[in-house]
Amino acid sequence: MSENNIAKTANQDELFKFIDSDAIASEKIIAPRYSYWKSVFRVFFKKKINLVMIALLVFIVLISFIMPNFWIYDPMENVTTAATFNLSPSAAIKHFGGFSLKWMLGTGAMGNSIFYGIVAGARTSLLLAVICAAINMFVGIIVGALWGYSKRVDAVMLVVYNIVANVPYILLISVLVYVIGSGFWSFIFALTVTGWLGIAYFFRTQVMIIRDREYSMASRCLGTPVYRVISKNILPFLTSVIVTLLATELPSYISMEVFLSYIGVGLSATVPSLGRMIQQAQSSFVTFPWEFWPPVIVASAITIILYVLGQNLADASDPRTHM
DSSP: OOHHHHHHHHHHHHTOOOOOOOHHHHTOOOOOOOOHHHHHHHHHTTSHHHHHHHHHHHHHHHHHHHHHHHSOOOTTTTTTOGGGTTOOHHHHHHHTTSOOGGGTTOBOTTSOBHHHHHHHHHHHHHHHHHHHHHHHHHHHHHHHHHHHHOHHHHHHHHHHHHHHHTSOHHHHHHHHHHHHOSSHHHHHHHHHTTHHHHHHHHHHHHHHHHTTSHHHHHHHHTTOOHHHHIIIIITGGGHHHHHHHHHHHHHHHHHHHHHHHHTTOSSOTTSOOHHHHHHHHGGGTTTOHHHHHHHHHHHHHHHHHHHHHHHHHHHHTSGGGGO
């Protein structure tokens, strides 16, 4: 046998090796450990725009939640001094003796600081969005899962949904605000008392699509409790759907607060709000634009940032993007 044939035979022998007849060892599969959320965030952070949006959101959150603890916003601080009303940024800096963050955006109709008002209003809007989204998502997902899984619950909830859904949402919120008041927690109650119903109905449809799949039917045949079937078989499958819903819910409440405050149905005058600032400056946005456009820009920026981050996270949480 030539040297080339010997070398070739040796190389082929290296491709194969004898294994033991251990039954337990033969069933072990060696594969890298897979983490769903690790894969989600790997896909999410591949987009550089997400890093920019996160940096902007962190900056807004830090400013909104830290600054009001040291610099208290008082909309009536200079109400007795007419010379401070409706000052442009340059005029405000000159009047108050030099540059400062407080007067960098000018003053409002009552001599109030536009910058401090925006910071305090952004804090209110962010808190409102997070609390309302948490309540509506929590209740909506639980009720929607039961609604889609149980035919008895479905029969009752369809009647409730058809009645409530035919009442205009804006009208319902307006009536509740007028009845129970326009405070912060009263406004949250008005937004959440029926706000979860649309989420539950959407989730009910998604649950109905997968409730009769083979693995769910097998669990039911084995006597698995309903709550365990929902929590183990159905909800994990709908992770991307939940994130998608959250992506649309968070910015929607900021937009809702701005709109309702703009038409005079939102938060009370004692609660700092971006919508309230826009509503108060709407009649003078041509003559005193520094009172109108800064809160509009900040409210739009927060809404866009939350929407973009939510949509990109929803795309990353789709298992099909991990293949």
